[in-house]
Amino acid sequence: MALSGLAIYKLLPKTNCKECGYPTCLAFAMKLAAKQAELSDCPYVSEEAKQALEESAAPPIRLVKIGEGERALEVGNETVVFRHEKTFVHQAGFFVRLRDDLPVSELQARAAEAAAYSVERVGLDLRLNGIAVEATSDNAARFAGAVEAAHQGAEDVPFILMSGDAEVLRAGIAHAGPRPLLYAAEAGNWEAVAALAKETGCPVVARAAGDLGELAELVRELKAAGLEDIVLDPGPANPAQALTLFTSLRRLALRRNFRDLGYPILAFAGSPDLGGDGEIVLAAQHVAKYAGVIVLDHFDPAAAYALLTLRLNIYTDPQKPIQVSPGLYEIGAADENSPLMVTTNFSLTYFSVSGEVEASGRSAWLLVADAEGLSVLTAWAAGKFDAETIAKAVKQFGAEGKAPHRRIILPGFVASLSGELEDELPSWEVLVGPREAVDLPAYLKNWN
Amino acid sequence: MPVKVDLPVEKYRGAVRQVTLGATGDEGGTRSRSVTVGGETTLPFLLFEGDMPHRPVVAMEIAEREPTGWAPLLQEAWGDVWSDPAAWAAKAEEVGADLVVLRVQDGETKADDLASRCRAVLAACGLPLAVIGPGVAERDNELLLAVADATAGERVALGLCEDDNYRTIVAAALANGHLVIASSPIDVNLAKQLNILIRDMNLPLDRVLMDPTTGALGYGIEYTYSVMERLRLAALQGDEMTQQPMLCLVGYEAWRQKESRVGEEVPLEWGDWKRRAVLWETVTATSLLQSGADIVVLRHPDSMALVQSSISDLMGK
Numbered sequence: 033m034a035l036s037g038l039a040i041y042k043l044l045p046k047t048n049c050k051e052c053g054y055p056t057c058l059a060f061a062m063k064l065a066a067k068q069a070e071l072s073d074c075p076y077v078s079e080e081a082k083q084a085l086e087e088s089a090a091p092p093i094r095l096v097k098i099g100e101g102e103r104a105l106e107v108g109n110e111t112v113v114f115r116h117e118k119t120f121v122h123q124a125g126f127f128v129r130l131r132d133d134l135p136v137s138e139l140q141a142r143a144a145e146a147a148a149y150s151v152e153r154v155g156l157d158l159r160l161n162g163i164a165v166e167a168t169s170d171n172a173a174r175f176a177g178a179v180e181a182a183h184q185g186a187e188d189v190p191f192i193l194m195s196g197d198a199e200v201l202r203a204g205i206a207h208a209g210p211r212p213l214l215y216a217a218e219a220g221n222w223e224a225v226a227a228l229a230k231e232t233g234c235p236v237v238a239r240a241a242g243d244l245g246e247l248a249e250l251v252r253e254l255k256a257a258g259l260e261d262i263v264l265d266p267g268p269a270n271p272a273q274a275l276t277l278f279t280s281l282r283r284l285a286l287r288r289n290f291r292d293l294g295y296p297i298l299a300f301a302g303s304p305d306l307g308g309d310g311e312i313v314l315a316a317q318h319v320a321k322y323a324g325v326i327v328l329d330h331f332d333p334a335a336a337y338a339l340l341t342l343r344l345n346i347y348t349d350p351q352k353p354i355q356v357s358p359g360l361y362e363i364g365a366a367d368e369n370s371p372l373m374v375t376t377n378f379s380l381t382y383f384s385v386s387g388e389v390e391a392s393g394r395s396a397w398l399l400v401a402d403a404e405g406l407s408v409l410t411a412w413a414a415g416k417f418d419a420e421t422i423a424k425a426v427k428q429f430g431a432e433g434k435a436p437h438r439r440i441i442l443p444g445f446v447a448s449l450s451g452e453l454e455d456e457l458p459s460w461e462v463l464v465g466p467r468e469a470v471d472l473p474a475y476l477k478n479w480n
Numbered sequence: 481m482p483v484k485v486d487l488p489v490e491k492y493r494g495a496v497r498q499v500t501l502g503a504t505g506d507e508g509g510t511r512s513r514s515v516t517v518g519g520e521t522t523l524p525f526l527l528f529e530g531d532m533p534h535r536p537v538v539a540m541e542i543a544e545r546e547p548t549g550w551a552p553l554l555q556e557a558w559g560d561v562w563s564d565p566a567a568w569a570a571k572a573e574e575v576g577a578d579l580v581v582l583r584v585q586d587g588e589t590k591a592d593d594l595a596s597r598c599r600a601v602l603a604a605c606g607l608p609l610a611v612i613g614p615g616v617a618e619r620d621n622e623l624l625l626a627v628a629d630a631t632a633g634e635r636v637a638l639g640l641c642e643d644d645n646y647r648t649i650v651a652a653a654l655a656n657g658h659l660v661i662a663s664s665p666i667d668v669n670l671a672k673q674l675n676i677l678i679r680d681m682n683l684p685l686d687r688v689l690m691d692p693t694t695g696a697l698g699y700g701i702e703y704t705y706s707v708m709e710r711l712r713l714a715a716l717q718g719d720e721m722t723q724q725p726m727l728c729l730v731g732y733e734a735w736r737q738k739e740s741r742v743g744e745e746v747p748l749e750w751g752d753w754k755r756r757a758v759l760w761e762t763v764t765a766t767s768l769l770q771s772g773a774d775i776v777v778l779r780h781p782d783s784m785a786l787v788q789s790s791i792s793d794l795m796g797k
């Protein structure tokens with residue numbers, strides 16, 4: 033939690049020497065609290081004060097980075113319990129777990145498949161984040177071989193290495209690419225795992241099953257050993273306990289400023305009693321309820337698509353719809369005979385429509401009116417997508433120049449606007465398209 | 481040094497109202513059992529700090545005559561019963577639904593025919609019933625009146641009761657011992673206002689369910705999830721007009737999206753069609769259960785099984 037100006041003042045020398053550029057220590061303290069000054073501007077500040085201030089400025093849930101480069105994953109630094117309070121910011125990462133007793137060719141192929149998966153939605157490429165390799169025995173050589181094979185298949189993504197034995201983990205680190213997440217330091221092995229994490233600069237998971245007190249104690253030991261990039265696994269035994277423990281961790285970090293538990297959470301979705309689809313349901317729960325890293329046991333495109341869509345939705349700020357700029361968009365190679373359609377500037381709406389037009393194989397003009405980022409029906413109900421708005425967009429974006437046929441297709445849901453629009457655009461013909469974008473290809477086939 | 485961490489418990493002043501659907505023989509109806517929802521004193525499934533005396537339930541939505549425009553995978557799942565609401569309801573009961581929701585199609589359904597179909601559904605299955613009109617105010621008024629009359633005493637939930645048709649529907653519920661489903665568009669204040677209007681007509685609030693409007697996964701859930709969470713928090717904090725149990729029309733929303741409707745010429749990354757469609761409905765439902773749904777209304781039996789097993793996992797039974 034950030035300190036107040038007065039609390040900071042108490043830590044300053046109180047000599048009012050002015051060297052910081054401010055008339056008094058108090059004035060400087062106020063600027064610091066407002067984050068408009070740097071502590072280093074005061075040459076006389078004590079070590080103790082420095083530490084207190086740094087700690088207070090640190091986010092209540094630490095941001096932890098796994099991997100390096102374009103596909104590195106950053107999780108944590110969440111600031112709210114409920115997304116309507118502000119918004120969730122660092123999307124949970126999905127990792128697919130592979131066990132080292134698989135044949136290397138299969139390890140490589142499975143890792144490649146998961147890492148390469150990418151699905152487009154509202155103009156964004158949604159992807160899984162990485163690969164977890166689990167050691168099924170204490171065999172360091174086998175683990176190293178498995179990690180190497182998986183990494184060959186998935187070179188650009190971060191890894192999680194799973195073994196209770198620090199020497200096995202060490203063998204894996206050599207092949208896993210930069211900054212793999214080490215799983216896990218527990219009561220019995222933490223000293224060796226912490227030493228390895230310190231030496232290699234890898235982030236590390238602290239695991240204590242079912243008891244947050246033991247987990248906090250373990251985190252203290254890891255911090256005392258000089259580690260900061262920590263991820264928590266409170267080892268829930270079932271979905272209900274996962275909800276209880278993860279909710280508790282989020283509340284403790286944010287509402288009680290409990291530093292020793294202020295780290296992102298790692299969650300498993302697969303379990304022997306849940307079966308393939310139970311795993312997806314549990315993964316979905318983890319997305320909404322507070323996981324930073326989610327480990328899946330199966331990769332399947334249908335499930336991945338549903339989970340990635342949920343993640344996008346949960347991490348979208350409900351106060352700010354994702355929008356596209358209003359304008360006249362050309363789809364394919366449109367010319368003066370191509371159909372002209374109108375829609376709103378809500379991203380989901382725009383991409384639903386443009387996607388179907390593209391799929392139809394027909395070129396077209398898509399006029400995107402400024403409806404403040406609302407969907408067709410919402411905007412219509414809110415009076416932000418009416419005949420006047422559409423007519424204004426037609427003029428503003430020069431639709432007549434591109435589509436001199438002066439025919440404009442309305443979304444089927446707002447068929448009731450056609451009369452008024454004809455009044456607003458006297459020399460135009462207003463047509464009503466289908467309600468759902470899915471039916472556009474069939475509709476466009478008959479358009480001429 | 482050992483650290484002791486107590487789970488951070490939040491204490492709330494308010495509770496969700498308990499609402500009972502369906503009436504058994506003893507209670508003046510003919511249902512083989514009634515279903516009670518609501519009563520929560522904490523957020524969903526946080527049983528360490530409060531109670532959830534009734535588990536959330538899964539309702540199966542069926543159509544009052546052969547549906548038009550429903551996704552082809554649904555027809556495949558239901559087979560023969562597709563054009564026979566009574567057989568469909570019996571099948572829904574057999575596969576484990578907790579409630580049946582009968583959806584009236586757009587078009588020319590006659591009030592008399594609908595009334596007799598409702599009676600046939602009640603005769604064929606022992607579950608509590610909800611009936612949802614076609615969504616056009618005049619038609620809703622006419623049809624739901626007939627339904628209310630024909631099913632008097634059965635504690636049927638009538639919907640959707642909105643700001644432009646609530647008077648007639650509430651009156652019909654009052655006269656025949658039924659409940660209403662109060663529906664408002666994704667807004668805490670609009671939901672409260674409608675509950676107030678209904679209360680002012682003297683329908684007891686333990687006969688009101690609330691539908692805060694559902695958005696499917698990928699199609700508005702980012703809004704509806706949080707509006708439900710806010711409604712539930714308000715209820716727990718003691719705001720009396722938000723304490724109705726929530727019902728979500730998940731199947732209706734999920735099955736009209738392209739992901740569920742279309743199996744061909746879609747991106748390869750979308751994966752297997754049936755699996756995707758079932759997961760789309762399932763994930764929408766389980767996410768909304770996390771934000772406070774008491775009744776999720778589904779359309780596919782496979783999603784129902786998945787959602788029910790998730791509810792059991794979370795309730796610890």
Ligand code: B12
Binds near residue numbers: 670
């Ligand atoms: C999410 C949502 C919201 C969000 C806004 C999201 C946003 N950025 O738009 C919020 C919560 C803010 C909201 C608010 C309101 N909403 Co609202 N909302 C929804 C919801 C759940 C989903 C909308 C959505 O995202 N649809 C997906 C997009 C892609 O659909 P679309 O834009 O229509 O596009 C499709 C088609 O129209 C077609 N299409 C689009 N363009 C074109 C172009 C052509 C040429 C063609 C042929 C086809 C086509 O293709 C798309 C895919 O098929 C719907 C209910 C529902 N479940 O659908 C209600 C809904 C649209 N909302 C409604 C209402 C009333 C409101 C409010 C007015 C309520 C209020 N009084 O406060 C407010 C108004 C907002 C304001 N005052 O600022 C009503 C509208 C009722 C009506 N029939 O008029 C609905 C239908 C809910 C209901 N059943 O009552 N809403």
Ligand code: SF4
Binds near residue numbers: 045048052057060
């Ligand atoms: S430089 Fe430091 S001691 Fe001097 S006035 Fe500024 S804050 Fe105070």
